[in-house]
Amino acid sequence: MAGLVYYSSASGNTRRFVERLGRAAVRIPVSPADPMPPMPGRYVLICPTYADGEGRGAVPKQVIRWLNDPERRAGLCGVIAAGNRNFGPTYALSGRVIADKCNVPLLYSFELAGTSTDIARVTAGLDQIRDQTCSTPRPMTA
Amino acid sequence: MKDLATPRTPRAINWNRIQDPKDLEVWNRLTANFWVPEKVPLSNDVQSWATLTEAEQRLTIRVFTGLTLLDTIQAGVGAPSMMADAATPHEEAVLCNIAFMEAVHARSYSSIFSTLCSTAEVDEAFRWSEENPHLQAKARAILETYAPGADPLKRKIASVFLESFLFYSGFYLPMHWSSRAKLTNTADLIRLIIRDEAIHGYYIGLKFQRGLERETEARREELKEFAFSLMFELYGIEAQYAEELYDGIGLAEEVKAFLHYNANKALMNLGYEPLFPPEACEVSPAILAALSPDSENHDFFSGSGSSYVIGTAVATEDEDWDF
Ligand SMILES: Cc1cc2nc3c(=O)[nH]c(=O)nc-3n(C[C@H](O)[C@H](O)[C@H](O)COP(=O)(O)O)c2cc1C
Numbered sequence A: 001m002a003g004l005v006y007y008s009s010a011s012g013n014t015r016r017f018v019e020r021l022g023r024a025a026v027r028i029p030v031s032p033a034d035p036m037p038p039m040p041g042r043y044v045l046i047c048p049t050y051a052d053g054e055g056r057g058a059v060p061k062q063v064i065r066w067l068n069d070p071e072r073r074a075g076l077c078g079v080i081a082a083g084n085r086n087f088g089p090t091y092a093l094s095g096r097v098i099a100d101k102c103n104v105p106l107l108y109s110f111e112l113a114g115t116s117t118d119i120a121r122v123t124a125g126l127d128q129i130r131d132q133t134c135s136t137p138r139p140m141t142a
Numbered sequence B: 001m002k003d004l005a006t007p008r009t010p011r012a013i014n015w016n017r018i019q020d021p022k023d024l025e026v027w028n029r030l031t032a033n034f035w036v037p038e039k040v041p042l043s044n045d046v047q048s049w050a051t052l053t054e055a056e057q058r059l060t061i062r063v064f065t066g067l068t069l070l071d072t073i074q075a076g077v078g079a080p081s082m083m084a085d086a087a088t089p090h091e092e093a094v095l096c097n098i099a100f101m102e103a104v105h106a107r108s109y110s111s112i113f114s115t116l117c118s119t120a121e122v123d124e125a126f127r128w129s130e131e132n133p134h135l136q137a138k139a140r141a142i143l144e145t146y147a148p149g150a151d152p153l154k155r156k157i158a159s160v161f162l163e164s165f166l167f168y169s170g171f172y173l174p175m176h177w178s179s180r181a182k183l184t185n186t187a188d189l190i191r192l193i194i195r196d197e198a199i200h201g202y203y204i205g206l207k208f209q210r211g212l213e214r215e216t217e218a219r220r221e222e223l224k225e226f227a228f229s230l231m232f233e234l235y236g237i238e239a240q241y242a243e244e245l246y247d248g249i250g251l252a253e254e255v256k257a258f259l260h261y262n263a264n265k266a267l268m269n270l271g272y273e274p275l276f277p278p279e280a281c282e283v284s285p286a287i288l289a290a291l292s293p294d295s296e297n298h299d300f301f302s303g304s305g306s307s308y309v310i311g312t313a314v315a316t317e318d319e320d321w322d323f
């Protein structure tokens, strides 16, 4: 069964989304001074987008720190991106960046703290992952 | 006045001593986003404008006049009124930036007008904006909460509703034209405004949440009640405004779905749960695509028949991973 790791800044949208999912989840700390929590085995990452005007820096620095560790990167089995569609072409861009870099699927994207539809879809999707390959890693055959 | 008895030392703002890192983050994004309407080639829309019927043209001018009114209020009253409530000097500076950009937004509608329309048509629309009961009602409802001496947190609630909800009955129309390949340069300009408003709504909502942390349970309850009842009041006005404007071209129901969707987002900016159920928020995919062009929608989970295998991450050697 895949674990859940997420990042959420002071605005707390992603945190509220994860709380409504009602599953065990590990939070990447906001402050770089705080230690990184242990990795919950194979996991799905939920990550908001904070790009500049050109789309640079879409992935929050603390998430980059988390992924900079090869072991934690190897545990990643998919990414769910958050954002706000009103940012235009960079909507939920962090998910695309992470998916490309880590060669994992971009599973889903949602806006702000998500709607009940988002919660239902992500819940169903995460249950499905439990039955799939996440617990028995195998190489990509896209 | 609070400072008469013990005058405070006037303090210079020090951006190298930050109390709230979000102030700097948002300042950086807002200044990077800076734009002026002269940078958008609006005149390329002259031909497209001519393909609209007279009624569609009048509707568009009126909608933009309504948007101009909201930006005028936020530039002249809304953002300045929140400066006095700022929790940090940097918040005050961010509000200066917001106030100025609202003035740019208000100014940019006049650039669209002078490029596409006749003076008489525009004058008629400005007269209309002063006489339209719904437009006037929403402007007054917001201005009331901005009044001197008003509750600083209620001011922020009203402000987030203006930034993240009230604009959208208007923004709908240029997104609709853009989805039909009409007025595409004007739509580019509107998208710049929409992006700015997203950060404004985010930031004022964040400051509201930070303020809430310092309040008692009873006060939090009071503020939540105020927020939802103000939303009901504004929604009632907006629904009538939308009907009056959009019934003629058969879009009123679609616009209302868009209003519900945005009302939920405004509430989320304040940290509250959505109000309208998903079935009331089904915005047409063409409008969603017009809002965020080039960003496909991702739903790998329910993508039926997808044969994509969830794979392992590729090992990357470099220590400092550059995203
Ligand atoms: C400075 C700034 C830049 C942002 N840039 C983007 C962006 O490029 N694309 C996007 O989809 N959302 C963007 N957002 C919106 C956030 O991703 C969104 O509000 C998210 O819900 C924040 O999650 P959090 O509250 O858990 O930190 C930005 C927000 C801020 C404040």
Ligand SMILES: [Fe+2]
Residues within 6 Å of the ligand: B071, B074, B101, B102, B105, B106, B193, B197
């Ligand atoms: Fe504005």
Ligand SMILES: [Fe+2]
Residues within 6 Å of the ligand: B074, B102, B163, B196, B197, B200, B201
């Ligand atoms: Fe604004």
